[in-house]
Structures are given as structure tokens and as C-alpha cells.
Amino acid sequence: MNVPLSSPDIGQRERELVNAVLDSNILSIGPQVEQFERMVADYLGVKEAVAVNSGTSGLHLAVRGLGISAGDEVITSPFSFVSSSNCMLYENARPVFVDIDPLTLNIDPEKIEAKITSRTRAILPVHVFGRPADMGRIMEVARQYRLAVIEDACEAIGARYREKMVGSESDAAVFAFYPNKQITTGEGGVISTNNSDLAGLCRSMRNQGRNSVGGWFNHCRLGYNYRLDELSAALGVAQMEYLDEILAKREAVAMAYNARLERLEGVALPYLEPGIKISWFVYVVRLAPGIDRDRVMAYLQGNGVDCRPYFQPIHLQPFYQEKFGYQSGDFPNTEFVASSTLALPFFNNITEKQLDYVVEVLTEAIRLDAKGS
Missing domain, CATH: 3.90.1150.10 (Aspartate Aminotransferase, domain 1)
Incomplete structure (x- = not known):
């Protein structure tokens, strides 16, 4: 018998929505992305969700959107997929590691304060294997030191910490939908936030720095091609339904x-x-x-x-x-x-x-x- 490590769960509904996108001839920047974003935001109970082409892209935009830059430090976990730390390096900031709790495998919140310096700008907890980090203590430390919190929730959609949905109370959280995740868009991710200004900034940066106003060739800031396509979003819409x-x-x-x-x-x-x-x-x-x-x-x-x-x-x-x-x-x-x-x-x-x-x-x-x- 051969048993794979993972296998995506794709059914008839996903095929229907993907075929509908193909029939529409709108393959990018269309209604499926908007619907997927709304479904994720409503599920998490947040104001905004911004779809991107990967969890890594989402983490990068969250870091950049919160103004973390060269010389800044972000406290995070060394027990994670590498993108949770690489996203700081993209902006020439430094990840500062804090060891994990050996039971939960998440960052040990009681060791965070000792790593805070005058250069610390944020805490980036990782919800390892879908288990929520101790967000109560992490948010308490963040408020005390006026630090931003970015949740790497790429493995944790639907997880709850003391009845609070993961991704619902920090400055920003990022979810990912690679084929081995709980739900999949093939490749893709979402930034969740209650900060509408941050959401607007991330939407601009994912689309080559364009604004919602102005022409297609009007670029008002440095941006990237981090857009999620309509076919991927259609997969996400179907999977969010169940x-x-x-x-x-x-x-x-x-x-x-x-x-x-x-x-x-x-x-x-x-x-x-x-x-x-x-x-x-x-x-x-x-x-x-x-x-x-x-x-x-x-x-x-x-x-x-x-x-x-x-x-x-x-x-x-x-x-x-x-x-x-x-x-x-x-x-x-x-x-x-x-x-x-x-x-x-x-x-x-x-x-x-x-x-x-x-x-x-x-x-x-x-x-x-x-x-x-």
C-alpha cells in the first residue's frame, strides 16, 4: 500500500466554479477574488481580507505595510517554515528568535520580554501545525511595549484561542492555502486585519503599487505582483463553503x-x-x-x-x-x-x-x- 503524506480534497463544486471562471474569460482581478476575500473576512470576524499569491507574499506585505524596515527587529520563533523569518529579511529587518515551549511547540511567551530592545518593532508568533500560540500573553506584552503583532497563521485557519478566532485580534495575520493545507487554492494566501488603511496599502502593493484610483500605469508606490488569480480564488470560494x-x-x-x-x-x-x-x-x-x-x-x-x-x-x-x-x-x-x-x-x-x-x-x-x- 502507498499512502501519501497529503492529498487535496477537490470535488464537483470546485470544478463547477473553476469552469465558470474559464467560461467568463475573467482570469485575473475579478469577482472570485473579491468573494473569497469576503468569505474569509466574515469567517474570521474581521473587517478586511486581502488575497495574495502565497502565504510568504502575505507575510512580506504585512511586514512592509506596518513600516518595518532596515535595522528594525521582529521577535519570532525558530521552529517554523523559513518564510516566517525571511519576510523580515526582505525589508532588511532582523528576525530575533525566542525558543519554543517544548509542549506546545509555539514561541514561549515568557521569554519574549528578555529579547525586546529599542529596535524591536513587532512580534510575529507562528501557530505551529495549526495550534494557536498563547495570544493572550503575546498581546499583553505587545501592548505593554507598543509593538505590532503579525500572526503567521498559515497553518491555522479555523483555530481558536480561548474562543477567539486565530487572526482576529492582531494587527495582521496571514493564512496560506498550499495543497497540503486545510483548504487549498493551489497556491495562495490571505492577509486578515481590522485596519482598513493597512488593507488598502497591501492591496496596492500586491498589484504593482497601483491605487484604486488612477490609470493602470499609475504606480504611486513600490509594489509587487502578488495577486491571486481568479481560478485559484474560485477553488478557495468552493472550499470556504464547507x-x-x-x-x-x-x-x-x-x-x-x-x-x-x-x-x-x-x-x-x-x-x-x-x-x-x-x-x-x-x-x-x-x-x-x-x-x-x-x-x-x-x-x-x-x-x-x-x-x-x-x-x-x-x-x-x-x-x-x-x-x-x-x-x-x-x-x-x-x-x-x-x-x-x-x-x-x-x-x-x-x-x-x-x-x-x-x-x-x-x-x-x-x-x-x-x-x-
């Missing part, structure tokens, strides 16, 4: 994994905490010290079960080591967690048979590793 159903499916798969793996020695399940609603992006377990993760992964992949180590620490990426001089040991919690994580196949319509097979192969891989086979 987002809650998608999230429920994914939660059911996560709970099915939990039930099958809770007695497997050497495997730590995702941490569950009260007051937190996870939007399940991936299903990541942690292997106990002494288990050779690379050997376990090789056995899984050799038997048709796709898997990945999630994530490699950003501060140990070659580019970051060369630019900033980071070394092993700088962020011990991040490094310890990253050395043990294993993402298993996870998607909406994974079958019971596939789940059983993944767990069977993982169990055998751990047994063989213990024997040194």
Missing part, C-alpha cells in the same frame, strides 16, 4: 491516530490543552530519545508510507548560520524537538485501512530500530 466540514474531518483523523498510537511505546502524541482549538494541518508525533528517526523514516518510506521531519530549525539553516552566526545549542528546546518530530500521512479522506497500515508499519519500524536491525 470549511467547517473539512476541519471536522481532519480532527476526526487526528483523533483516530491518537486512539491507535496512544499505547505505542516511544511515540509522544500531539499535546492537547484546554481552551485551545487546533486546526489540524499535519499530524506530527515525537519519537523518544534513543529511537533513530532517520532509520524509522527510511523503513516507512520503503514500505510506501510517506513521512517528513517537521521542521528543521530556522537558525540552523545554512543561510542563517552564515548571515547571523547561529550555532547548535542556541535554542535547545527547538533543536531537541526538531530532532524528534515525524509527520505521518494526514488528509481529509484518508481511509481506516490506510490509517491501520501506517500505524502497523510505524510499529514495526520502531520494533526493528529497538533491535538495531
Whole structure:
């Protein structure tokens, strides 16, 4: 049996809307983008949503739109996909890393204040694997020091922190819709905000710096081609129509994994905490010290079960080591967690048979590793 790591859930409704766009001959800057933005904003309970061509583009525009520039510092997590830090470098600002909480895998809010300097302009928490960061404490620190907050919610649409929707209370949040995400637009993302001026600025910058008034060749600021096309937006509209159903499916798969793996020695399940609603992006377990993760992964992949180590620490990426001089040991919690994580196949319509097979192969891989086979 071959079980992929992820698989998008595309049905008849998506095909209908994409075909309608093809029939309309409006492939860019059209009504599907506007509808997708409105649906996302309404779902999150915010004033504005700005669609872009990727989560990375959204993070860049949020950073630039909030005036973060050369010499500024932004506090963030080293345990994330690299774009959450790269977005600062695009504006010659510096990401300042704070180690993670080893249970939640999110930035440790109690360590943020120690990293604040006169150059700090913002905090950029990452909701890792769809688990909300401690936004209550983060917003408290941000208000105390008058810092902006940009949420990297690229993995977390639909997640809730103490009944508050992720992306609803910060200066800006960014969601992403790559094919392995909860919903997909193929490539694409959305910036959410309650700041209409920031939203207008981001709309201008995503469209080569054009304003809503003036001609097509009137560029009033530096901009980029970060637009989301109509075909992608149509996919998003269809998927937003049944987002809650998608999230429920994914939660059911996560709970099915939990039930099958809770007695497997050497495997730590995702941490569950009260007051937190996870939007399940991936299903990541942690292997106990002494288990050779690379050997376990090789056995899984050799038997048709796709898997990945999630994530490699950003501060140990070659580019970051060369630019900033980071070394092993700088962020011990991040490094310890990253050395043990294993993402298993996870998607909406994974079958019971596939789940059983993944767990069977993982169990055998751990047994063989213990024997040194």
C-alpha cells in the first residue's frame, strides 16, 4: 500500500466554479477574488481580507505595510517554515528568535520580554501545525511595549484561542492555502486585519503599487505582483463553503491516530490543552530519545508510507548560520524537538485501512530500530 503524506480534497463544486471562471474569460482581478476575500473576512470576524499569491507574499506585505524596515527587529520563533523569518529579511529587518515551549511547540511567551530592545518593532508568533500560540500573553506584552503583532497563521485557519478566532485580534495575520493545507487554492494566501488603511496599502502593493484610483500605469508606490488569480480564488470560494466540514474531518483523523498510537511505546502524541482549538494541518508525533528517526523514516518510506521531519530549525539553516552566526545549542528546546518530530500521512479522506497500515508499519519500524536491525 502507498499512502501519501497529503492529498487535496477537490470535488464537483470546485470544478463547477473553476469552469465558470474559464467560461467568463475573467482570469485575473475579478469577482472570485473579491468573494473569497469576503468569505474569509466574515469567517474570521474581521473587517478586511486581502488575497495574495502565497502565504510568504502575505507575510512580506504585512511586514512592509506596518513600516518595518532596515535595522528594525521582529521577535519570532525558530521552529517554523523559513518564510516566517525571511519576510523580515526582505525589508532588511532582523528576525530575533525566542525558543519554543517544548509542549506546545509555539514561541514561549515568557521569554519574549528578555529579547525586546529599542529596535524591536513587532512580534510575529507562528501557530505551529495549526495550534494557536498563547495570544493572550503575546498581546499583553505587545501592548505593554507598543509593538505590532503579525500572526503567521498559515497553518491555522479555523483555530481558536480561548474562543477567539486565530487572526482576529492582531494587527495582521496571514493564512496560506498550499495543497497540503486545510483548504487549498493551489497556491495562495490571505492577509486578515481590522485596519482598513493597512488593507488598502497591501492591496496596492500586491498589484504593482497601483491605487484604486488612477490609470493602470499609475504606480504611486513600490509594489509587487502578488495577486491571486481568479481560478485559484474560485477553488478557495468552493472550499470556504464547507470549511467547517473539512476541519471536522481532519480532527476526526487526528483523533483516530491518537486512539491507535496512544499505547505505542516511544511515540509522544500531539499535546492537547484546554481552551485551545487546533486546526489540524499535519499530524506530527515525537519519537523518544534513543529511537533513530532517520532509520524509522527510511523503513516507512520503503514500505510506501510517506513521512517528513517537521521542521528543521530556522537558525540552523545554512543561510542563517552564515548571515547571523547561529550555532547548535542556541535554542535547545527547538533543536531537541526538531530532532524528534515525524509527520505521518494526514488528509481529509484518508481511509481506516490506510490509517491501520501506517500505524502497523510505524510499529514495526520502531520494533526493528529497538533491535538495531
